[in-house]
Amino acid sequence: MTTTTVTTGVTGAVGAAHTRVEGLAKVTGAARYAGEIPFAELAHGWLALSTIARGRIRSVEVDPVLAMPGVLAVLHHGNAPRVDTDYVGLLGRPDPTLAVFQQDRVPYAGWPVALIVAETSEQAREAAEALVVTYDQEPHDVAFSAGRPGTYTPENSAAEKGDIEAELAASAVVVDAEYTTPEEHHGMLEPHAATARWEGGRLDVVDSNQGTMWVAAELANLFSLDPASVRVRSEHVGGGFGSKGLRVHQVCAVMAATVLHRPVRVVLTRRQMFSLTGYRSPTAQRIRLGADADGRLRAFDHQAQNLTSTVHEFIEASANVGRVMYDANAHHSVNRVVPLDVPTPTFMRAPGEAPGSFAMECALDELAEKCGIDPIALRARSEPDVGPLSGLPFSSRNLLACFEEGARRFGWADRDPRPGVRRDGRWLVGTGTAAAAFPVGSMPSTAAVTAEADGTFTVRINAADIGTGARTALTLIAADALEVEPRRIRTRIADSDFGPAMIAGGSMGTRSWAWAVTAAAGTLREQLALGGDIPPDGITARSDTAEAVGALPKKERHSFGAQFAEAAVDVTTGEVRVRRMLGIFAAGRIVNPLTARSQLIGGMTWGLSMALHEEAVRDQASGAHVGADLAGYHFAAHADIPPIEADWVDDPDDEDPVGIKGVGEIGIVGVAAAIANAVWHATGVRHRDLPIRPDRVLLAGGGYSAAG
Known part of the structure; x- marks a missing residue:
């Protein structure tokens, strides 16, 4: 056994520029991503997607494909393992389209109709392209426009104070303009990829995602598994931007691994990602601003509309951004949606704020022009002292x-x-x-920090580094909390076995994880201050920030x-x-x-x-x-x-x-x-x-x- 101490006085890691701790591994190719990690007896799955936008599958001609070289299985709605989407997960009720191969219904173009599994990805792709699927096609509707029929206002999607119409009528200057933004896609460098295998009675998934706890919990719910029997790892991720949660390719990989009793990998092509991994909905927005002659806002009205799928509601909350930005006598904002025969949109970098700020900040510029006031000065005149709506x-x-x-x-x-x-x-x-x-x-997270016998420290937290540098940031935070050099810190992340932690999303990841790491490091320092030897397996302190996060004042x-x-x-x-x-x-x-x-x-x-x-x-x-x-x-x-x-x-x-x-x-x-x-x-x-x-x-x- 070895005696170690925490050397005090070594501070300043946080706030100083540091290259990524995994940077060398990434630029030399040593860092392996989800689609690159080797597995013994690995089989490869390839998705066949629908060629219609709405209707039903009449038949899947499986036999000719099963006779092709290397083909091991063809999963479709007639033979796939059953899954259950009747649950409430981390982000609410799941998109029912995660229940892949559960029915003959086709909700949009590019919907998975079969998974072909073969010995090689080339064999699987050839078989998928040869698969013949016939449909009973129905009329579809994918046309999005402002105020079109079928648009509705979801619950709790509006906020208001004051009388908008009265304040507009009393305003010396009014802007009333409509803005649109198109459908946009994440386009991250690394495509979605997942490998699933059963090992020792546990489901082991190596994946590219923004939160292994999230994906593990969703898979456990879908397949009615004990959460403790599911492990998901995602050490290196080549970008996510909101799209790398649970998608159909992970579900398909688990299905195939369950049927074949061997590891199965499913990697999406760039073209498949356009229909299977979410996107930013197009928006149609109307902004009405009323101001006094000096540019001070009297009325702020932001109405936004986005599309969603016919099976699951997703709101691109573009109208929310102004609720904290500018003070006005009357404030009104609302988000509306229209269901169409399209895939469900999802979170994409600054969901709501990115398209909403385009409309709002252009309208403010138009108001400044009409008032003859500098755009910065105009914004300053409606600067709030407290939350304009919340107070x-x-x-x-x-x-x-x-x-x-x-x-x-x-x-x-x-x-x-x-x-x-x-x-x-x-x-x-x-x-x-x-x-x-x-x-x-901030969201509750857990962390563990271990003082090792060799004088180093190991941080374990189920964080996700999707290219942000989170692994490095947490290393610096731990170094300052322990008052040691960053080189003495090893940070391990992205393993659901490490316990619950916030996903990489909503710009909350590093804030939430850092809190947990700081708390665990503080507890460890107290333990080490008591003195004594460090055993071979180290001394570990753990933290759970749930109570502290909940106690933050509003x-x-x-x-x-x-x-x-x-x-x-x-x-x-x-x-x-x-x-x-x-x-x-x-x-x-x-x-x-x-x-x-x-x-x-x-x-x-x-x-x-x-x-x-x-x-x-x-x-x-x-x-x-x-x-x-x-x-x-x-x-x-x-x-x-x-x-x-x-x-x-x-x-x-x-x-x-x-x-x-x-x-x-x-x-x-x-x-x-x-x-x-x-x-x-x-x-x-x-x-x-x-x-x-x-x-x-x-x-x-x-x-x-x-x-x-």
């Missing part, structure tokens, strides 16, 4: 500090407010700004930011080029400036892509996507991205043990609006529909004449 105090609110610092660094004071007057050769040049906000939360907790963009527009070709971007954020304590800045720049890059490129299009006749791949679905490439700066102001959250707020999603919020506002400033023409494509710029036609 709760803010834990901290440094939005104006973000605008002040951003305006200084961007050179906003030198801006000529008149649109269409600045030229650079064939380009019209303009600048725009927008505010950003994203809620801050406040409005949010990250805030100010986005700035400069755009150049060639009205002859319709080309829009963003020349520079700056984001200044108030996001609590920054654990690792290196990875935090990367997260913020990544979000801002996505916001540019949202503004100018991204748009998934459905063919009305077939109900399927047009160009369901990364060639047909356009997104920003390296050449589209200008110099981007991301920085932050001091924003302490003293009620949180580590002061973290979260930076995963705030970076995308407001970017599309800042760019759209810059395009207006360049040309004098408003674009209220995303993306701002060249053809839309050209169709504005004579609207640019005022710009010369």
